[in-house]
Amino acid sequence: MILQRWKRRPDGSNWGDFGPDDAVGRLNLLTPERVLAAVQEVRTGISFCLSLPLDLPGGNVANPRRHPPKLVATVQDGVPVYNRSGSQAAGFASTGVVSDDAVLLYTQYSTQWDSFAHIGAAFDADDDGQDEIVYYNGWRAGETVVSPIENPHAEPWARFENPNAHELGVDRLAETCIQGRGVLVDLHALFGRERHFVGYDDLMRAMDAASTVVETGDILLLYTGYDQVILEMAGHPKREVLHGTCAGLDGCDDRLLQWITDSGVAAIASDNRAVELLPGRCVETKGLSAPLHHHCLFKLGIPLGEQWFLRDLANWLRQHGRTRFFLTAPPLRLPGAVGSPVTPVATV
Incomplete structure (x- = not known):
């Protein structure tokens, strides 16, 4: 018998809904029935590669701790x-x-998935008045997400050896295959390259403009035009452009977060840096610099895909009056990793 890892779960979370030992979250919604329904979106047999070249964006101005392959x-x-x-x-x-x-290879440098071990929180899951570091569904730091051991004799890039996310490793997501119906929302059509925090009202406006419908088990893709910005810089990005261009979700909009909860989406991916714009605008009020990551990865078990290449797919869908397609996007089956490159494929 598996014992529940928590006595108290975060408000608004789904911990335990898929079982006490669940480690794949809302990917549980990608049932055989939903995959079969997704296959019906294939009408032409045309496929789109949704990955950037993995040496982009180039350099490390996007994130100083990540470097090109x-x-x-x-x-x-x-x-x-x-x-x-x-x-x-x-x-x-x-x-x-x-x-x-x-x-x-830095696993979260370019087109990638975040696993649930990427974002945790200090939270009183034991309901004893003391916070402990926990991750989705109550998996614990030190037990599941194990910190590396320092080896002072190793090369600087390899100094901290053998970290392991164990049950929350990205390999668990890979085992699900991540196949299902993708639904694209074109934010670029509304906001162009403006840096714009997309709240609930904005998202609904973008969906209404293309008669977009999102159902339980769908994989939501958000096109902002950021992928084209990366390509134009050709591996020599400018900091002000990377951090000041194109739209992203507003993780501080409670109505947007509630919509994500209620929508039943299995995963969310975007062509921008982090799906949401960072830092979030509610650091002082909520104490979270990445509130959408907290909501999706920590509370709900919704994987987040970042820096996908969506331009060609978005253009094709717009030209043909469609928003849905069949999506295949498993990460690398790399045991214990907290993120992974991915080469997603959309077939229309």
Whole structure:
């Protein structure tokens, strides 16, 4: 028998609704029946890659702790295995040529999913008057989300070794496959490249403009035009542009948060940096710099996808008077990671 990990759950959360050991949240709503219904959105067989090149936006002005991928050749006998004849590389015929590589990859640098281990909170889940660090559904820091061990002899980028999100790792999301009906809301059509906090009224206006309907189990995609801004900077981003361009959700709008709760969406993704605009405007009143992340990842178990490439899909949908499509978007099955690159595919 699995014991519930909490005696008190956050107001407005769904902890326990999918079971005491649940670790995939509203992805539980992607049932076989809903996936079959989503397949019916495929009418032309045309597919769209929804990932940016993973070396974009470039540099680290978007987030100083994240850097572009570093691609290197693997090494055998002190020699890089690139354009190497089979006679030099064990296991290959002498007439063959082999290349082999490796990558240092920051899992949340470019097009990516956040797992539920990305955002936790100090909260009195034991109802004993003492806050403890917990994550979605009461999973605990130190037990589930385990901090790294410092190795002072390692390279600086690898100094803190072996962190592990265990049951809340992004690999648990990968196991669900994340396939279902995607629904795109075109915020760019209303706000262009204006930095605009999108509240409930704005979102409803954007949905009404395209007769957009969101149902339980849908995956909500928000197009803001930010992906095109990233592409135009060609790997040399400017800080004021990255932090001052295009719309995003207003995580401080309580009516918007309630709509997300009531809508039954299984996941939310956007082409902008964080789905919501950061920092949130309610840091002083709510004490949260990323209130939508708190609501979705911590309270409801709704994965968040960031910096997706939505331009071509959005243009096609607009031209054909559609808002729905079949979406496949599993993260890497990387055990214990708190985020993952993703190459989502939308098929119309």
